[in-house]
Amino acid sequence: MSPAERTRPTGRDRLRDSTLAGDLSFLLARANARALAAANTALAAHGLKARSYSVLALAADDVRPTQRELAEFLHLDPSQVVALIDGLEQRQLVERHADPADRRANVLTATDAGRALFARAQDAVRAVGLDSLASMTPRDHERLAHLLRLLAFPD
Amino acid sequence: MSPAERTRPTGRDRLRDSTLAGDLSFLLARANARALAAANTALAAHGLKARSYSVLALAADDVRPTQRELAEFLHLDPSQVVALIDGLEQRQLVERHADPADRRANVLTATDAGRALFARAQDAVRAVGLDSLASMTPRDHERLAHLLRLLAFPD
DNA sequence: TATTGTTATACTCTATAACTATA
DNA sequence: TATAGTTATAGAGTATAACAATA
Numbered sequence: 579m580s581p582a583e584r585t586r587p588t589g590r591d592r593l594r595d596s597t598l599a600g601d602l603s604f605l606l607a608r609a610n611a612r613a614l615a616a617a618n619t620a621l622a623a624h625g626l627k628a629r630s631y632s633v634l635a636l637a638a639d640d641v642r643p644t645q646r647e648l649a650e651f652l653h654l655d656p657s658q659v660v661a662l663i664d665g666l667e668q669r670q671l672v673e674r675h676a677d678p679a680d681r682r683a684n685v686l687t688a689t690d691a692g693r694a695l696f697a698r699a700q701d702a703v704r705a706v707g708l709d710s711l712a713s714m715t716p717r718d719h720e721r722l723a724h725l726l727r728l729l730a731f732p733d
Numbered sequence: 734m735s736p737a738e739r740t741r742p743t744g745r746d747r748l749r750d751s752t753l754a755g756d757l758s759f760l761l762a763r764a765n766a767r768a769l770a771a772a773n774t775a776l777a778a779h780g781l782k783a784r785s786y787s788v789l790a791l792a793a794d795d796v797r798p799t800q801r802e803l804a805e806f807l808h809l810d811p812s813q814v815v816a817l818i819d820g821l822e823q824r825q826l827v828e829r830h831a832d833p834a835d836r837r838a839n840v841l842t843a844t845d846a847g848r849a850l851f852a853r854a855q856d857a858v859r860a861v862g863l864d865s866l867a868s869m870t871p872r873d874h875e876r877l878a879h880l881l882r883l884l885a886f887p888d
Numbered sequence: 889t890a891t892t893g894t895t896a897t898a899c900t901c902t903a904t905a906a907c908t909a910t911a
Numbered sequence: 912t913a914t915a916g917t918t919a920t921a922g923a924g925t926a927t928a929a930c931a932a933t934a
C-alpha cells in the first residue's frame with residue numbers, strides 16, 4: 579500500500595462510510611442493480627432480459643395471467659406488456675388466448691418451446707445468482723426472502 | 734366475497750403463488766421499485782429525485798467525493814453525474830472545487846442551503862420509509878440491512 | 889359508462905464515443 | 912499514455928392520452 583493510499587483512501591472505501599451507504603433504500607437499490615445486471619448478462623445468451631424473462635416465467639407457470647394482471651404484478655404499464663408479449667409471441671414462445679369468460683381479456687400461455695427456453699434461462703439465472711449468494715447461509719437466504727416479501731407485498 | 738371471486742380469485746393473489754414470486758431477484762426488484770417510488774414522491778416536494786438526493790447526501794456528508802467517485806459509487810456514468818451536479822449547482826445547493834492535489838478532479842461540497850435542503854429531504858424520505866417498515870421490528874430492520882449489504886458490497 | 893388491449897407520442901434514463909485539460 | 916470531466920447523440924425505458932372492442 580502506497581503512502582498516498584493511506585492518507586487518502588480510495589473513494590469506494592471512503593464513500594462506504596457515508597451515512598447514505600447505511601440507508602436501507604440505498605442498499606436495496608444497489609443490491610437490486612447488481613442482481614439485475616447479473617441476471618441480464620445471464621439472460622442475454624437466451625435472447626431475454628429481466629422483463630421478458632418475468633413474463634415468460636408467468637406464462638410457463640400454470641397461472642394463466644391476463645395482460646392486465648401481468649401489468650399490475652410486474653408494475654408495468656399495459657402498453658409495455660403489449661410490446662413484451664409481441665416480442666415473445668413472434669419467437670413463438672408464448673400465445674395469446676381470448677378469455678372465454680371475458681372476450682376483452684387475453685390469457686397468456688407458453689408454448690412447448692417457450693417452456694424449454696424458460697427452463698434453460700432459469701438455470702442460467704440461478705447459476706449467476708449463486709455467485710452473489712454463495713457466502714450466505716441457506717438460513718440467511720430464507721430470512722432475506724421473508725423480509726423482502728414484507729417490503730414487496732406490504733398488504 | 735362474491736362467488737366469482739371464489740372461483741377465479743383476483744389476479745394479484747393468484748400470481749403471488751407463482752414460482753417467480755418466490756425468486757429472490759424478483760422480490761428485490763419489487764421491494765426496490767416500491768421504495769424508489771415512495772422516495773421519489775416524498776422528494777418531489779423538495780425538487781429532488783432519488784439520484785439527485787443521493788448526490789446531495791454525499792456532498793452534504795463530509796466525504797468530499799470527486800465526480801469519478803460519485804459515478805462509481807452510485808453506478809452512474811460520469812456524464813450522468815455531470816448533469817446531476819449541473820442541476821444542483823444551478824440551484825446553489827452544491828459547489829465544485831478543483832482538487833489542489835489533482836487539478837483534473839472536481840471535489841463536490843454542499844452549500845449551507847444544500848445542507849438545509851438535504852436535512853428536510855432526509856426527514857421526508859424517512860417519514861415515508863417508516864410506512865413500509867412500520868411492521869418490521871428494529872432487529873429485523875438491522876438484519877435486513879446486514880443481508881442487503883452482503884449483496885450490495887460483495888467484495 | 890367502465891374496462892381490456894392497442895397504438896402513438898413524448899419524456900426520461902442509459903450507454904457510447906469523442907473531445908479538453910491535466911497527470 | 913492514461914485519467915477527470917465534459918459534450919453530443921442514439922438507444923432503451925417509461926408515462927400519458929386516445930381509440931376500438933367488449934362488458
